[in-house]
Amino acid sequence: MVFPDGMSTAVKVPGYTVTGVAGVGGSGTILRGRDAAGTEVALRVVPEAPAGLVRRAGVAGGVQHPGVAGVLDLVELPGDGLAVVSQFVPGPTLATLRAARRGLSSAECAQVAAELLTVLAALHAEGIVHGDVSPANVIVTPVGEETGRLVLVDLVGGAGPVRGTRGFCAPELEQGAPASAVADVYSAAQVSLAAAEPAVRQEVAELLGPMLSSDPQLRPSAHHGLQLLDGVARVGVGLAPAEVLASATLREHAARELTTRARIRRTRVRRRHRARRRWWWRAGGAVGAAAVVVAALLLGLERPAGERLPLGTVPAAGSAGPGESGAPVEPGESQDSGAARQVAAAVRDLLTARDDALSGRDGEALAALTVPESPLAAADAGLLAELTDAGVQLHGYATQVEGLQVMAAGAQRAEVRLRVQQTAHQRTGADGALTQVPAQPVQCLELTLERAPAAGTWRAATAQPC
Secondary structure, three states, X not given: OOOOOOOHHHOOEOOEEEEEEEEEEOOXXXXXXXXXXXXXXXXXXXXOOOOOHHHHHHHHOOOOOOOEOOEEEEEEOOOOOEEEEEEOOOOOEHHHHXXXXXXXXXXXXXXXXXXXXXXXXXXXXXOOOOOOOOHHHEEEEEOOOOEEEEEEOOOOHHHOOOOOOOOOOOHHHHOOOOOOHHHHHHHHHHHHHHOEOHHHHHHHHHHOHHXXXXXXXXXXXHHHHHHHOOOOOOOOEEOOOHHHHHHHHHHHXXXXXXXXXXXXXXXXXXXXXXXXXXXXXXXXXXXXXXXXXXXXXXXXXXXXXXXXXXXXXXXXXXXXOOOOOOOOOOOOOOOOOHHHHHHHHHHHHHHHHHHHHHHHOOHHHHHOOEOOOOHHHHHHHHHHHHHHHOOOEEEOOOEEEEEEEEEEEOOOEEEEXXXXXXXXXXXXXXXXXXXXXXXXXXXEEEEEEEEOOOOOOEEEEEEEEO
């Protein structure tokens, strides 16, 4: 079953009314819906149910815990596929809250770890390994005006072939080992560490040390991990101001929509051609562009051959967009006018400001460079969240303009074609390891700009390959 763009509400789940897409996970598409009584539910649609899903859903249905979104029903879909119906949990994901607040305190991170370990201990006692403990699968649901409690969602995700979320799954899973209880413990610790504000990351890492061991035999169980936190100062997880949280949630939903559409397109091409070309975005392996060049740090993304890239990305060096010969953009401006010179200067300033915002992991500064609620704004917010959640710090990250043409320069809108290159830089991972990233090939990008209504400054609106 494939969901066409914008057609999620046309999906029929017997006994339920589908109201929209909530997100996409490794084991299927997550929809929002309502049951016959009007109660809101989460519907995970699994087009091709993996072995063990029915049994797992049945066991999960018996789990009663306030920190778990319980499984309510398993529905066969007309034609093919299944829908797993779960409790809908209101509130932002931990990833959204972390982005809105720019990190949690050490005591809050200890609370995050304790709540997740408590839930995992209950699941493991029932024989359920979650398999994908990640910030996107942790909801912070309000329990008051200022604090929230954690709820772990997607109990059936571990039945699929995807081995957790990159950056949070245990090292042995990436080597092909099956999901396990101690792998869940590792993921919970990584989630807690990723939530920390930069100033306390080392303190949190030391606190969770044994749970972050690369050797699964050295990690404690969830129950013993809780014992290690006995006596550690903990406070409730604080919520962000409503307006800040709303903005962060909107960006996350927009980023999810981009991800949903990209995965839909990939599924269509796979089924039509049964042949694909993998694009592994490795540090130092590829370059993308949103408002400007995006660091290629989102590992594991892929794109089928012949498919148009979504906004915010460019093809690999040497390739060209539809109708393009791949000819380079000549240096210099196409219009000898004051307006064109101002636009060219604004583009260069945007490049520099975005480099600084990504290196400093400054969400407010980054958001100021793009048109609000645009796909580029969502892509940048998603990228920054990924960098932050993975604990990646950029050093010396810079974008160099090799050529620039101002194609149009109006009072409120401008169009620019430019050739850019990501220069050599370094990055530090969550484990403190330093990685050298070489300079990337020059890429061609077409960028549109719009003036901010109040300030009158230029902001990036759209970007696409030349």
